[in-house]
Amino acid sequence: MADKLSIIVVEPDRDRALMIVDSLQEAGDNDIHVISEVSSIGRRISELSPDVVIVDLTSPTRDMIEELTLATSPLDRPVAMFVDRSDDSLTKAAIEAGMSAYVVDDLRPERLRPIVSAAITRFNMFRRMRDELAETKRALEERKIIDRAKGILMKARGIDEDEAYALLRKTAMDGGKKIPEVAAALVTAADLLS
Amino acid sequence: MTPTRLSVAFIPLTDAAPLIAAEEMGFAREEDLTLDLVRAPSWSSLRDLLAFGHVEAAHLLSPVPVAMALGIGGVASEISALMVLSLNGTVVGVSSALADRLRGTGHSFAFNDAAAAGDALVAASGEQLRIGVPFPFSMHAELLYYWLTASGLQAPQRLTIRTVPPPLMADALSAGEIDAFCVGEPWGSKAVEGGMGALLLPGRAIWSSAPEKVLAVRSEWAEQNGDLTGRLMRAVWKAGRWLGAGGAQTTAAEMLSRSEYLDLAPDIIDRALTGRLVINARGETRDCSGFIEYHAGAASFPWRSQAAWIATQMAGRLGLERAAAMDAARAVFRTDLYRHHLADVGAILPGASEKIEGGIADGLAVAAENGRLILSENTFFNGQVFDPRSEK
Numbered sequence: 086m087a088d089k090l091s092i093i094v095v096e097p098d099r100d101r102a103l104m105i106v107d108s109l110q111e112a113g114d115n116d117i118h119v120i121s122e123v124s125s126i127g128r129r130i131s132e133l134s135p136d137v138v139i140v141d142l143t144s145p146t147r148d149m150i151e152e153l154t155l156a157t158s159p160l161d162r163p164v165a166m167f168v169d170r171s172d173d174s175l176t177k178a179a180i181e182a183g184m185s186a187y188v189v190d191d192l193r194p195e196r197l198r199p200i201v202s203a204a205i206t207r208f209n210m211f212r213r214m215r216d217e218l219a220e221t222k223r224a225l226e227e228r229k230i231i232d233r234a235k236g237i238l239m240k241a242r243g244i245d246e247d248e249a250y251a252l253l254r255k256t257a258m259d260g261g262k263k264i265p266e267v268a269a270a271l272v273t274a275a276d277l278l279s
Numbered sequence: 280m281t282p283t284r285l286s287v288a289f290i291p292l293t294d295a296a297p298l299i300a301a302e303e304m305g306f307a308r309e310e311d312l313t314l315d316l317v318r319a320p321s322w323s324s325l326r327d328l329l330a331f332g333h334v335e336a337a338h339l340l341s342p343v344p345v346a347m348a349l350g351i352g353g354v355a356s357e358i359s360a361l362m363v364l365s366l367n368g369t370v371v372g373v374s375s376a377l378a379d380r381l382r383g384t385g386h387s388f389a390f391n392d393a394a395a396a397g398d399a400l401v402a403a404s405g406e407q408l409r410i411g412v413p414f415p416f417s418m419h420a421e422l423l424y425y426w427l428t429a430s431g432l433q434a435p436q437r438l439t440i441r442t443v444p445p446p447l448m449a450d451a452l453s454a455g456e457i458d459a460f461c462v463g464e465p466w467g468s469k470a471v472e473g474g475m476g477a478l479l480l481p482g483r484a485i486w487s488s489a490p491e492k493v494l495a496v497r498s499e500w501a502e503q504n505g506d507l508t509g510r511l512m513r514a515v516w517k518a519g520r521w522l523g524a525g526g527a528q529t530t531a532a533e534m535l536s537r538s539e540y541l542d543l544a545p546d547i548i549d550r551a552l553t554g555r556l557v558i559n560a561r562g563e564t565r566d567c568s569g570f571i572e573y574h575a576g577a578a579s580f581p582w583r584s585q586a587a588w589i590a591t592q593m594a595g596r597l598g599l600e601r602a603a604a605m606d607a608a609r610a611v612f613r614t615d616l617y618r619h620h621l622a623d624v625g626a627i628l629p630g631a632s633e634k635i636e637g638g639i640a641d642g643l644a645v646a647a648e649n650g651r652l653i654l655s656e657n658t659f660f661n662g663q664v665f666d667p668r669s670e671k
Contacts, residue, residue: 123447142327143320145444151323151352152415152442180331185323 090115092200093133095140095150097121105139105207112203127152137197138187139204142180150187175201182208227265234268237275282308285511286315288325289338291541293464293551294365294492296531297573298338301518303534309517310510318539321444322414329495330356335504336511338364339495345589345608346416349599359501359613360493360586361512362579362621364519368491368551368571369419369482370467371396373459374452377403378477378559388477388558390565393484393660397430400479404458408432411443411457418482418491419461421592426485429661434596449475463491464551464571465543472547477559481567488636488657490585491571493612501616509620516579516621523574528552569655576642576655577627581612584633587667605667609633618648627652638664 092115096102102119109117120129123146130138130150140147175198179185182205186197231253238249257267289295301307302314317334319325322343329337330347344358373381377400381388386399400408408427412419420440432438443451445466451457452475460470461482470476482489494515501508521527529545532552536545550556554570557563572578590608594601614632622628630646634654642653659665 127441142324145321145446147323148321148414148444149442177331180327180333185327 090137090196090200091133091135092117092137092139093130093135094119095123095126095138095144095146097123101211104210105204108203108207109139109200112199115200123149126150137200139200140185140187141208142183142185147185175205178205179208183212184208227268230265230272231268234271237271282311282313283507283510284313284315285336285507286317286334287336287338288317288319288328288334290319290322290325292338292368292466292492293535293541293548294368294571295338295540296522296535296552297364297515297518298494299535299540300522300527300531301514304518304521306517306521307511307514310514312507312510312514314514316539322417326354329358329497330354332497332500335500335507336494336496339493340414340417341490341493341585342416342418342421342589342593343414344493344495344611345586346593348607348611349590349593349604351593351597352416357498358495358611359498359616360495360581360611361501361508361613361616362494362516363490363581363585364492364494364515364573364579366488366491366572366578367481367483367569369422369461369463370478370556371423371459371461371480371482371485372467372470372476372478373400374457374476375474375560377458378479381479388479388563388565390478390480390556390558390567391484393426393480394430396480396484397426397660400459401427401430401432404432404437407437407439408459409439409441409457411441411448411451411460411462413442413445413462415442416593418489418589419463421589422482422485422489423461424596425592426660429663449473452476465541465547468547468550468556469543471557471559474560478556478565481556481570483567483569485660486637486658487569488639488655490581493581501613508616512616512620513624516624516626519573519579523572523578572655577629577652578655579617579626580629581614581617582629582632582634582636583609583612583614584636584665584667586612587633588636588665591665622649625650633667636665636667637662 092109094102094105096105096119106117118133120126126146127149138150140150184204186201234253235246235249238252239246253264253267257264287298289298302316307314319328325337326343328334344360346352347356347358380403381399384399384403410423423440424434427438428434441457443457445462448460467478471478522531528549532545532549535541535548536543541548551571554567556565556567558565586608587605590604591601594604618628627650628648629652630648637657637659639654639657642655644653
């Protein structure tokens, strides 16, 4: 077995960092460090001189890592984004998952692949969780607005809740709109008039 | 017929205005296009989105496609700069502590004298001056190296230029990781609002005609989609003309301030657009005409000499062969596509594709294929002139 790879995970959120580390450990016996303090990231990475750096694509700290791709002294280890050399499917999968990895230039693709695949799987899970959370929030917001709109109608027209909802639904269908849109318009109008 | 959708990535900055205005003011629609504007979290992400085809076009730092052509940086890919989106538009600022030291030495914060500001900064900084910029390949970094090296500060012995994403610039200053910064507006004004520093100079005081951002696409995409490339360029060119015409500032500031774009108060964005900047927490202001230029003097023409200047700076610093670097860079700034696609809308087409950079104090009339072209002020702070033909 070849020497262990040294991997750095850049992730300020502790729980997320632990989950990524777990996945990477399943992918092989490697040395894994987590950097959570972003302001010193460039210096820390230089000190640890890793083989692979894994970072969230949406993190602005990525630009600090980019600096390391400039090998300014002969002793520096040139760093490239793995996507530059690996096969396209892996690249696309990583970008879609919202992840990027930087690797030293001499790392063999077959050693890299399991690590990157494991990280991609984990980032995909994060993304799904985030999408689900956003969806839940949106649904809650809509529910609140519809409730307010029903309240306004019940008060203004002296109808009960079911009738108020039926009226919203009919108005939406007649106008080719969604119920939350009609409700939001009604709430805005009522706010303006009150 | 439904318009063709193009996704275009941008970073929330005042100089993303031509792309935002192209969509919002109907210029894209005139070309039967809808621009899906994608706000990117960082320059490296934006570059990857473009290089790997997740977006068709992007708002890009002018040195990035040059660096990619020279094979420097994380990703090598063939990117074309179709046109320049804006000239200038950046500011240099210092921490409050450094501002106090500068004031102590009698510096006036005059905002138009980069030579004096450079001397004062060199005198007031200690053993090492550490400056934050948004990205290693940026006009910010190039201007700082150019200005401070010429002012007598040697890099890397006494000058360190470090990448700090603008949202983290305040933290880096208060943690003492950097002493100064150079960023695109509105980040400089935002730093002043937050009381974390004072503005020392506008970028244009170092080079008054510096190409700041370009409209970039994959070269292969431009080849395969000639018609779309032309429509996109025309829409963005018209937006630049609208922004540059004067009278658009208030509308533009309101538009950029929206949550899906810059998500900041319009009065902060307005400062760069009107050229009236608040330079410190005490509310002192400085006027800077031509703080950012979107249109006048063929501002959007991607002069090959601009690319060559960027290449010589990078080559000098990184030890690359200069002539080869300049040639590779020239090919990235697509004067050919500009001429081909923008002749019909009335863009002024210069007679040459390269010019001497620097040395124009007032306007200079030059040959053009059509119309009348007066080049705007183009000077380096130290009076240097860059003639791409004699640099070999």
